[in-house]
Amino acid sequence: MANVTIFGIVDNAYNMTSTTTVAGVKSKTTTVGGAYTGSELGFKGSEDLGGGMKADLQIHFAPSTDTAAAPTGYQSHVGLSGGFGSLKAGQFFSPMFFNNASFDASGYSAFGYNEAAVNSTATLTSNAVQYDLPTIIQGLGVSYMTAKGEVARPAATATALNDISNIRLTYATGALSAGISTATQKGAAGASTKQSSSGLSYDLGMAKLMYYVTSSKATTASVSDKGTNFGISISLGATTIGFTSSSAKKGATQIESSGSILQVKYDLSKRTSVIAQNGSTKITSGASKGSSAAGTSVGLWHSF
Amino acid sequence: MFKNLKTVLHFFLFSLFASTSLSAYSEVTISGTVDQAYETVKLTNITGQYKLNRIEPTLSNYNELKFTGSENLGPGLKAIFEISFKDVGPDDADKIASNYTSFVGLDGSFGKLKIGQQWRPMFNAVAYIDPTQLVYVPGFVGTSAGLATTPLANSITYNLPSFIPGFFVQYQKGYGETSTRQGDSTGLNLIFTDGEKFFIAYATNVEKMNSVGNFEGAAAGTSTIAQLGALSPYFTIYDSTNGGERRMATGVAASYNFGPFKLVYGNLSEKVEGTVAKKTQKSWE
Numbered sequence: 395m396a397n398v399t400i401f402g403i404v405d406n407a408y409n410m411t412s413t414t415t416v417a418g419v420k421s422k423t424t425t426v427g428g429a430y431t432g433s434e435l436g437f438k439g440s441e442d443l444g445g446g447m448k449a450d451l452q453i454h455f456a457p458s459t460d461t462a463a464a465p466t467g468y469q470s471h472v473g474l475s476g477g478f479g480s481l482k483a484g485q486f487f488s489p490m491f492f493n494n495a496s497f498d499a500s501g502y503s504a505f506g507y508n509e510a511a512v513n514s515t516a517t518l519t520s521n522a523v524q525y526d527l528p529t530i531i532q533g534l535g536v537s538y539m540t541a542k543g544e545v546a547r548p549a550a551t552a553t554a555l556n557d558i559s560n561i562r563l564t565y566a567t568g569a570l571s572a573g574i575s576t577a578t579q580k581g582a583a584g585a586s587t588k589q590s591s592s593g594l595s596y597d598l599g600m601a602k603l604m605y606y607v608t609s610s611k612a613t614t615a616s617v618s619d620k621g622t623n624f625g626i627s628i629s630l631g632a633t634t635i636g637f638t639s640s641s642a643k644k645g646a647t648q649i650e651s652s653g654s655i656l657q658v659k660y661d662l663s664k665r666t667s668v669i670a671q672n673g674s675t676k677i678t679s680g681a682s683k684g685s686s687a688a689g690t691s692v693g694l695w696h697s698f
Numbered sequence: 699m700f701k702n703l704k705t706v707l708h709f710f711l712f713s714l715f716a717s718t719s720l721s722a723y724s725e726v727t728i729s730g731t732v733d734q735a736y737e738t739v740k741l742t743n744i745t746g747q748y749k750l751n752r753i754e755p756t757l758s759n760y761n762e763l764k765f766t767g768s769e770n771l772g773p774g775l776k777a778i779f780e781i782s783f784k785d786v787g788p789d790d791a792d793k794i795a796s797n798y799t800s801f802v803g804l805d806g807s808f809g810k811l812k813i814g815q816q817w818r819p820m821f822n823a824v825a826y827i828d829p830t831q832l833v834y835v836p837g838f839v840g841t842s843a844g845l846a847t848t849p850l851a852n853s854i855t856y857n858l859p860s861f862i863p864g865f866f867v868q869y870q871k872g873y874g875e876t877s878t879r880q881g882d883s884t885g886l887n888l889i890f891t892d893g894e895k896f897f898i899a900y901a902t903n904v905e906k907m908n909s910v911g912n913f914e915g916a917a918a919g920t921s922t923i924a925q926l927g928a929l930s931p932y933f934t935i936y937d938s939t940n941g942g943e944r945r946m947a948t949g950v951a952a953s954y955n956f957g958p959f960k961l962v963y964g965n966l967s968e969k970v971e972g973t974v975a976k977k978t979q980k981s982w983e
Contacts, residue, residue: 400726400728400765402726402765402781404779404780404781404800404801404802404814405802406801406802406813406814407813408813408854421877422877423875423876423877424873424875424879424882425852425873425875426813426814426851426852426853426854426873426875427852433781433800435765435781457781457783457797457800458796458797458800458815459781459797459800459801459802459814459815460800460813460814460815460851460852460853461797461815461851461852462796462797462798462815462849462851463796463797464795464796464797465783465795465796465797662771662775662777663769663771663777665769665777666769666771666777693813694777694802694803694804694813695802696769696777696779696802698726698767698769698779
């Protein structure tokens with residue numbers, strides 16, 4: 395019999411957002427909803443198969459905890475783990491996602507206002523298989539994921555749509571952590587997009603410095619989308635203050651934008667936190683130069 | 699507007715409530731309701747007579763699956779949460795569960811604060827005393843008042859601590875999540891009860907509408923509204939194209955338990971600002 399654990403998060407916040415157009419027209423909206431991780435509900439478990447081998451399972455939903463919307467599928471997978479490493483198949487966040495998130499001082503918050511996320515493969519990925527190597531060299535981690543677009547062959551186009559190959563290498567020693575991830579996402583008619591993320595963090599004790607750069611370039615484009623994110627996370631007892639400053643250059647005309655997030659997380663316990671966030675983004679070149687968005691959020695986050 | 703004559707016969711009712719606890723990182727309680735009935739509905743309106751046979755939930759209105767829990771944060775403070783789904787029952791083969799009432803909150807000496815999709819104060823004040831437990835048809839609250847018996851999305855609810863034993867005050871703010879504030883609402887209820895014999899409640903709810911007084915997404919004449927009107931004798935359509943910008947509801951409820959029987963009175967009215975039409979329900983049970 396497999397042991398099954400119920401787990402989840404309820405994340406709801408009071409959010410005030412405002413946008414300003416190039417013409418200076420302002421608009422404000424108040425919303426309620428998850429602004430950090432979003433809510434989730436899952437069942438996970440494992441079965442001991444003997445000889446150091448385990449079967450692992452997870453069925454996972456993202457329920458709407460602020461509206462009547464139906465829950466959506468989240469990270470659900472089945473796999474094996476043992477001395478050979480771990481193998482899982484299903485839907486889960488890509489190694490590219492974790493490379494961005496691991497070096498984001500605001501926890502890669504669902505609040506937004508992060509301009510560095512130019513790599514579209516840094517997301518929840520369907521129809522995926524991932525293999526994580528066992529620890530061969532202390533501190534070194536290797537993950538490889540392939541995901542299928544599930545296009546019938548022979549397809550109308552020469553290549554499958556949206557097939558993704560993604561690899562991530564991580565290394566941690568003492569206060570230093572580093573990670574690099576590259577991915578190729580196939581498109582139609584032989585086109586594809588190559589993406590990457592490289593990150594560093596250094597733990598000074600009370601504060602942790604974080605930095606990552608991202609890029610995405612389609613074979614049909616002459617230039618890459620590029621993003622950078624610099625952040626600092628400061629721990630003051632139960633309070634953690636995170637600040638990120640990000641920028642990006644996107645599109646054929648390399649439109650520039652910048653963003654920032656200030657996040658204060660106060661832990662009422664290991665599982666319950668009050669999270670306050672303030673963020674803004676601004677387009678600083680091109681036809682939309684001067685348009686901006688800003689938001690403030692105060693929420694309650696509980697995991698179980 | 700329909701003038702309805704309706705009869706409902708419940709030939710079969712099966713209701714099951716199951717509860718169990720499973721421990722993960724914190725204690726999580728799973729509970730639920732499975733509620734199915736065979737109904738025959740006879741309807742007479744201005745377009746003729748209709749008969750409808752169906753399998754529908756009755757007592758609870760919905761089949762429900764719920765996960766609840768709490769965490770003791772010390773000095774009288776608790777974190778509380780709920781995630782629940784409705785329409786999980788078997789009456790419609792391909793029915794997809796949707797969120798019902800879900801929230802995360804804090805409960806302590808300051809009162810109770812919850813964020814999520816929750817019952818309106820009007821529901822808490824009025825609907826609980828309905829002896830038919832909000833059965834669609836005979837209940838005096840029924841479904842005719844939109845501000846009463848539906849959970850409110852994107853809402854923040856605050857319950858004051860009990861300064862006077864038996865006196866309960868709840869305030870709720872809901873957000874339509876539009877830049878025009880359409881759909882924003884404010885609700886309040888006051889309840890006084892000894893928990894055994896008497897119960898008295900007053901509740902009010904005000905919702906901001908669009909500039910012509912229609913509900914968001916419920917403009918008159920749309921096929922959806924027309925279909926709802928044709929299918930359900932319990933659906934009320936507002937078409938106040940010259941109306942105001944607010945929809946207001948007020949509810950008063952009282953009950954006294956004599957032991958062998960319970961006397962219940964309820965009055966629920968709802969009105970769109972600037973219109974003549976006013977919908978009122980009164981009931982003695």
